[in-house]
Amino acid sequence: MKKKDLILILVLVLISVAGLAAAGFLQKDEGAAVVVTVDRQEYGRYPLSEDRTIEVSDEAGRNVIVIKNGQVDVTEADCPDKICVDHAIIRYDHETIVCLPHKLVVEIVGGDTSDVDVTTR
Numbered sequence: 001m002k003k004k005d006l007i008l009i010l011v012l013v014l015i016s017v018a019g020l021a022a023a024g025f026l027q028k029d030e031g032a033a034v035v036v037t038v039d040r041q042e043y044g045r046y047p048l049s050e051d052r053t054i055e056v057s058d059e060a061g062r063n064v065i066v067i068k069n070g071q072v073d074v075t076e077a078d079c080p081d082k083i084c085v086d087h088a089i090i091r092y093d094h095e096t097i098v099c100l101p102h103k104l105v106v107e108i109v110g111g112d113t114s115d116v117d118v119t120t121r
């Protein structure tokens with residue numbers, strides 16, 4: 001009887017640990033998104049885990065945003081300052097690339113944070 005109980009407890013513990021690990025993994029994967037905002041309006045929301053190229057083109061101008069290997073970069077723009085193109089790639093939660101002339105903001109939401117920030121989330 002006692003041995004049976006012990007096995008049952010062990011199985012239950014294993015299931016809950018596996019469940020927690022799976023939930024944490026899925027949450028992290030689903031949460032990471034790239035949000036593109038133009039003139040304070042959400043233009044689009046794309047999963048960070050999927051490689052794609054987004055071309056944002058309107059009367060203000062044109063920007064090409066590339067999502068690749070979980071990183072985001074603005075590769076082309078016709079704005080005068082090219083600050084968005086010169087900006088380093090972004091990959092972590094709340095990092096942004098801003099194109100002021102085009103009122104364009106590319107932001108990562110729900111992405112990985114640095115080890116320092118994990119405890120505050």
Ligand SMILES: [Zn+2]
Binds near residue numbers: 081082083098102
């Ligand atoms: Zn720009």
